Amino acid sequence: MAVWYLYSILGLIVLSIFTKHFLNKIQNLPPTPFPCLPIIGHLYLLKQPIHATLSRIAKRYGHVLLLRLGSRKVLVVSSPSAAEECLTKNDIVFANRPRFLIGKHLAYNFTTISWAPYGDHWRNLRRIASLELLSPTRLQMLYDIRADEMRMMIRTLLDSQERVVDLRPLLFELTLNMMMRMITGKSYYGKNVGDLEEANRFREFHVETFKLGSATTIGDFFPWIKSWNIERRMIACQTKRDGFTQELMEERRRKMKADSYYGGRKETMLDVLLSLQESEPEYYSDEIIKGLMLDLILGGTDTTINTMEWALSLLLNHPEELERAQIEIDNHISEGRLLHESDLPHLPYLRSIINETMRMYPAPLLAPQESSAECSVGGFRIPAGTTLMINVWAIQNDPNIWTDPTNFKPERFKGISETTGVKDVFRLMPFGYGRRSCPGDGLALRVIGLTLGSLIQCFEWTRVDKEMVDMTEGISFTLQKARPLQAKCRPRAAMAEMLSKI
Numbered sequence: 136m137a138v139w140y141l142y143s144i145l146g147l148i149v150l151s152i153f154t155k156h157f158l159n160k161i162q163n164l165p166p167t168p169f170p171c172l173p174i175i176g177h178l179y180l181l182k183q184p185i186h187a188t189l190s191r192i193a194k195r196y197g198h199v200l201l202l203r204l205g206s207r208k209v210l211v212v213s214s215p216s217a218a219e220e221c222l223t224k225n226d227i228v229f230a231n232r233p234r235f236l237i238g239k240h241l242a243y244n245f246t247t248i249s250w251a252p253y254g255d256h257w258r259n260l261r262r263i264a265s266l267e268l269l270s271p272t273r274l275q276m277l278y279d280i281r282a283d284e285m286r287m288m289i290r291t292l293l294d295s296q297e298r299v300v301d302l303r304p305l306l307f308e309l310t311l312n313m314m315m316r317m318i319t320g321k322s323y324y325g326k327n328v329g330d331l332e333e334a335n336r337f338r339e340f341h342v343e344t345f346k347l348g349s350a351t352t353i354g355d356f357f358p359w360i361k362s363w364n365i366e367r368r369m370i371a372c373q374t375k376r377d378g379f380t381q382e383l384m385e386e387r388r389r390k391m392k393a394d395s396y397y398g399g400r401k402e403t404m405l406d407v408l409l410s411l412q413e414s415e416p417e418y419y420s421d422e423i424i425k426g427l428m429l430d431l432i433l434g435g436t437d438t439t440i441n442t443m444e445w446a447l448s449l450l451l452n453h454p455e456e457l458e459r460a461q462i463e464i465d466n467h468i469s470e471g472r473l474l475h476e477s478d479l480p481h482l483p484y485l486r487s488i489i490n491e492t493m494r495m496y497p498a499p500l501l502a503p504q505e506s507s508a509e510c511s512v513g514g515f516r517i518p519a520g521t522t523l524m525i526n527v528w529a530i531q532n533d534p535n536i537w538t539d540p541t542n543f544k545p546e547r548f549k550g551i552s553e554t555t556g557v558k559d560v561f562r563l564m565p566f567g568y569g570r571r572s573c574p575g576d577g578l579a580l581r582v583i584g585l586t587l588g589s590l591i592q593c594f595e596w597t598r599v600d601k602e603m604v605d606m607t608e609g610i611s612f613t614l615q616k617a618r619p620l621q622a623k624c625r626p627r628a629a630m631a632e633m634l635s636k637i
Contacts, residue, residue, distance in 0.1 A: 165201040165210065165515040168192060176203030178356065183610045186499030189213070190529035199513035201521075205356025207233070208521045210512065213529040215536065215561035217513050221504075221523060222561075222569040225512065227253070230570045231505040233522045235355045236362065237348055240369035241376075247426035249434065253507070253570070259418070263427065264574045267411065268404050274578055277404075278476055280316045281582065284309055285589050286473070286637055287325065292594060293634060296625045299599055302447060303619040306440045306586070311341070313582060314436060318428055319383050320403045333379075340375040344433060347372060349612040380425040384409065404431065431575070437613045438498050439579050444620050446492040446587055448604045449543045451596060451622055456545060460485055461627075464592045471633055474592050479584040485591070487545035489583055493565040495543065498613045499528035501567045527564060528614070536562055593634060594624040 168177055181204075182188050189211050193200060198214035212218050221229055230253035232238060238250035245251055248260040267273065288309045292300065308324035315323055315337075323334040347369055354362040387405050401407050408427060412419035450457040463484045468474055479485070504523040511517065532540045538547070560568060566576040573579070590596070598604060599621050607617040626634050 163514075163516045165199045165513065165517070166196040167201045167203070168196055171203050174205070174357075176205055178204050184499070184608065186526055186528040186614075189500075189524070189526050190532075193526070193529060197513075199515060201515075205353075206358060207356055208518060210506075210517055210521050210523050211526060212512070212523065213526045213533075215530055218525050218530065218564070218568075219561045220512050221525065222567075225506075225510045226569040228506050228508050228510045229504040229523050231507050232571075233355075233503050233505045235503075236352045236366060236369065240366060241344065241347065241373050242430075243422050243426050246422070247430050248574070249430050249502070260423070260427065261570075261574060263408075263411070264431075267407050268427070268431070269574055269578055271577065273404075273407070274581060277317045281313050281476070281585060282473075284313045284316065285585055287327070288586075289473075289589065289593055289634065290637055291325075292590075292624055293626065293637070296594075297623060299621050299623060301619060301621055303440070303444055303616075306443050307436075309586065310436050310440050310443075310582060311432075314432055316403075318404045318431055319387070320405075321383075336375070336379055340372055340379065341432070343368070343372045344376070345437060348433070376429060377425060380428050381421065383428075384421060384424060404428075434573065434575055437615075439582055441496065441498075441613055441615055442489070442492055442579075442583055443586055444616055445496040446488060446583075447590070447596070447622065448606060448616065448620050449492060449495075450488070450591075451598050451604050451620075452606070453543055456488065456543070457591065457596065460488060460588075460591050464588060465629070468592070473633070474585065474588045476581050476585050479581070479588065482584075482588060483549070484545065485584060485588050487548040489580070489587065490548045490563065491543060491545040494531045494537070494563055495540075496608075496614055497527045497531060497565040499526065500612075501525040501527055501564075502571070504571055525567075530561070531563060531565075590624075593627060593630050595627050597623045599623060 168180060171177055172179060180188065180192065180202075190213060192202075193211065193213040198212065199217045200211050202209045202211060212221055232245070232250050232252065234245065235250075238245045242250035246256070248257065248264055251257040251260060288305060291305065312322045312324050315321055321333075322328055323337045328334045347365070352362050352365050353360055354366070383405065387403070388409060391406065391409060401410060405424075405428065408419065408424045412421075412424065450460070463482055464474060464478075467478060467481050501524070506517055506519055506521045506523065508519050509517065530536065534540050564572075566573040566579070604620065604622075605616075605618045609615040609617040
């Protein structure tokens with residue numbers, strides 16, 4: 136009898152699997168890998184690195200495919216045409232975010248620009264970020280901060296010449312200090328830290344945020360299972376973040392009210408937000424301002440650092456490209472001065488290097504989006520409530536789209552402007568596209584261009600030994616290098632006198 140029951144149960148499971156498979160076809164849903172197991176769905180297929188696994192599945196089943204990950208329907212898109220359809224014709228439909236635990240606990244219950252649902256509140260946050268905080272005019276006003284941090288990094292490298300330098304920590308400190316000084320007026324890394332205790336508090340929760348942000352939370356796929364440990368860590372981390380940013384706001388308010396405070400001049404992004412709060416206190420609550428600050432810190436650092444580290448690694452493995460970039464910079468900057476951000480539009484080969492780096496090593500998957508209504512993609516019916524994952528890495532490394540995609544060839548971008556046609560936009564979109572694209576792309580390109588250009592202009596770079604730089608990808612959501620970059624540098628002969636005066 137027990138054996139009969141066992142066979143009956145197995146029979147029902149098999150029948151269920153086949154029924155779901157054929158229903159997908161009848162309902163005109165996208166192709167889906169077989170089998171889709173009860174409860175877990177296709178989770179059994181996902182192996183690290185996820186973007187490479189999804190790319191392999193797409194090659195077998197198609198560039199528009201539907202997965203079931205636990206209780207979630209997930210649309211995986213791996214072609215420019217399908218991405219274009221999602222982010223243009225269906226842009227509003229896919230303008231929501233899935234309700235993951237990170238959005239609940241680390242984004243003020245889905246009210247920050249990164250995790251808020253599409254609507255009036257999100258549109259206003261996007262407007263503030265684009266027009267008040269990250270506009271070209273505002274970024275130009277804050278240029279001196281970025282230039283000052285760049286000079287400090289150059290001085291650090293001068294003290295380390297001919298020795299092995301760990302580049303990632305330097306790039307990390309540079310980028311975080313740029314962001315924090317632009318937002319709050321304070322540095323938290325390096326020699327110019329004012330309050331060590333405050334700096335340590337910031338460093339602690341910043342590292343914890345990235346760990347939690349990249350953690351797979353079982354509750355996101357099985358809502359009936361509580362991820363108590365992860366949720367407790369998220370709540371504790373958010374308590375620290377909230378308290379820290381609240382203290383910064385109170386401190387900045389006191390400075391703004393002081394009679395001697397710069398004659399009312401807005402020195403930081405936080406000053407801008409607090410001024411808006413004075414004019415519209417009913418909307419610009421402390422929570423809204425803290426959410427914007429934390430989004431800027433989180434969104435404007437890790438991917439930027441990764442791009443710079445990958446770019447320097449590629450140039451060390453291709454010294455002829457490094458020399459070509461140096462010649463371009465020398466030809467443009469002939470007055471014996473350091474590179475400025477205003478020089479970047481006149482350095483097309485440097486921009487090609489950056490584009491090629493972002494093509495080869497992007498953040499692999501765009502931040503997930505979710506459909507608010509039924510729609511059509513690639514001729515298939517997409518149900519409401521489907522999570523969208525666009526595999527940028529697969530698109531940008533597809534040999535059917537890019538010639539010889541595994542080789543570093545900056546010249547492939549020769550003559551391609553920053554505002555290319557739609558076809559080119561969806562072949563290369565490291566910052567996404569449409570309503571949910573990254574509003575900080577302009578800042579990221581300024582930081583990357585200034586940093587990479589300055590390091591190329593000022594120093595001769597060599598590998599630590601005769602071995603090529605290891606380009607193995609690490610297992611991370613933002614595609615870090617498995618082995619952080621080390622290199623040697625010395626001042627270029629033509630720059631030695633000027634660098635001695637920095």
